[in-house]
Amino acid sequence: MSAYVVGMDLGSTSAECVVIDERREIVATAVVETGTVSRKGLQRAIDEAFGEAGIERDLVRAVAATGYGRRLVPGGADFVFTEISAHARGVAALFPGVRLVVDIGGQDTKAIQVDEAGRVERFAMNDRCASGTGRFYEGLAHALETDIESLGEFASRGKADLEISSLCATFAVTEVIALLAKGHDPADIAASVHHAAAARTLGLIGQVGKASPVALTGGVARNAAVVHSLSEALGEELLIPENPQITGAYGAALLAAESLDGGSQPDQNATAPAPPHDHGGSGSCADCAGSKTESSVTMLTLTAPSGRVV
């Protein structure tokens, strides 16, 4: 019996794939850094997710796509959703009752207010300015001669709050270089840029109106300093999914499943897959290999100073 729905999110810097079962539970995820929108990257994400879950492709009921590359899905998608709706739905499923989703991806920031059912009530996106997005932090990491994975921890060490006047992804780097030339501590610079970017995100949130609880998703939610700065700016704790990059793909899969079932509840009598278990970020699991029904989830453990990891 066709059992699975696949959600894919092909963003500006990464591709995500999520497979859900009849109970609409996640059975596999994959996140592939692509560098840019790429069909190959998406294919790799699909292969990884299917490989991990050990499911056969003919058991797939529908494929749903979201993200910039949503039309690049190999073979075409059965459903296409915007990132706005997909993220809202995914986050609402992970955190029932959430009312505001802030998604910071490779080159977009979105503030989405959702209703109690996880439907979009209003949304705002950054314009073409990439300030505060993944690309922006990549530039910052480069200028500070650190890597993107260490940037958050690095910024968390900063104490001073330096004035950062430009948050343009290009000019901010110029400004960082000028501050370095003046002899400022790189950690202070990193912390200050994070604060300034959080203030900017606050402006975007202001466009839709603040609502609680707030969830932060997207690749940038892995950056502990971003979580901390935004949490401080908002004056509340943020909900962070354990894997903040997959919410779009997960939401797309859920929306597709709901469309197929006419908005009905999941089939609770369906064969329950084994509970997801942690691969410890290794991306492979001997227990899962070769099994069609057993599930696997690749979850990264994230500890954020002001975020609640769920």
Next chain:
Amino acid sequence: MASLLEDKSNRLRMTGRGGELVGAYWDELFTARERGAQVVWYNGHALNPLFQAAGISWCHGEAFSARLAAQHLEGPAQLAGEEYGYVNELCSYSRTHLGCAVLTNDFGESETGIVDTVDQRELASRLPEPDFFVNGYQGCSTGQQWDQMSYRILGKKVPIFTLSLPYMFGSKPDAGYLVGEEWETATDYVVDQLEKLIEFLEVQTGRPFDHDKLGEIMSYIKAASQLRREAMALCMAKPAPATYWDWVASIAHINFMPAEQRLIDYFQGVKDEVADRLASGVAGVADERYRLYFDGIMNWNKLGWLARKFADADAAVICGRYTHQNFWQEPQLIDPENPLRGLAQHYLLCSNSQGFKTLKQAMTKDCDDYGIDGVIFHASRTCRAYTNHQHLLARVAENQLGIPTAFFEGDIADAAFYKDEILETRLAALLETIDAKRARN
């Protein structure tokens, strides 16, 4: 960029006829010098009735920039403007038109260096040099300085008249739409300004101004505008027989074309076609599922593209601030016996010159009258004046009217500031939000 498989937009046939009229108008203007006519370059409000009455050929700078952009011929003029020294953040209407001034003045190959391909610059450089300038802009400092810049480009040799027009803050206690002390005082003030402009025109032409002719011109404009408004009102029907893009296409006619019987005939044709469609159930968008309001100045590079794009998503853009709150929109104010007052009041009514209170009232009314489901805001990169109140208006739509909104970035006449993917995502999300709202209800 996504490709559109099917053109589901159903633009009015009269648009084609309208295009011929506009083309003929410009062709005639290009030969003004040969015909011995005087030429005025002007910007801002529709001062053309005064020029027509004075027997002068007129070139509206914004209109010419929009025309170049709509024909994708703006590049050479914009390059010339930039090379002359105007950065690309400057309003692209003015940048294009200033580039035309550079080309018209024939700084030419040797000085601009870049814009030296004759066939490319042909249209931009065909504008006849002005005998004088008139500026009539309010609500935007770029607009007010634009003709001053052209004046400098042309060596400060050409006379210039600047009409002073107040901004309608709407903050006096009795201020309201078409009423209150501010409205009356401002009207008197602008009438006085127009009388001074007429004196200036008399000096420039060496002839007494023909007030009777002005009255006759205004009676044509009044009749044409009435027909246009009536045709627009027919689009309150669901599905709408015509769309915003049809009204955009007729801006040129109502805003700067010569006022004569032909103008009335044109708008009669538009109204008849809309009425016919209504009677036979023909819609402006094949499968109208969403009715949208468009706030923002037009993106002229993308007129046809946007019409198809929205239609492709079953979204009928029905009305908008640019088309419905500008351009002789209150024809009852026009009195051919006393034309200056109606002229003055329409200059004050330009939505670019209105405070938030009036804009909010007008948007609310249009959304209500036309049964609007969502508002799409075009945030034009280089025309900041038109984006001033957009976030406030979005808040009104969302919080007070319960209508979802979305923004997309673009520009009036610089295609580089438009990214199709941005509109595509925002539009799809807006429509999904409308669906979600319908599901909730």
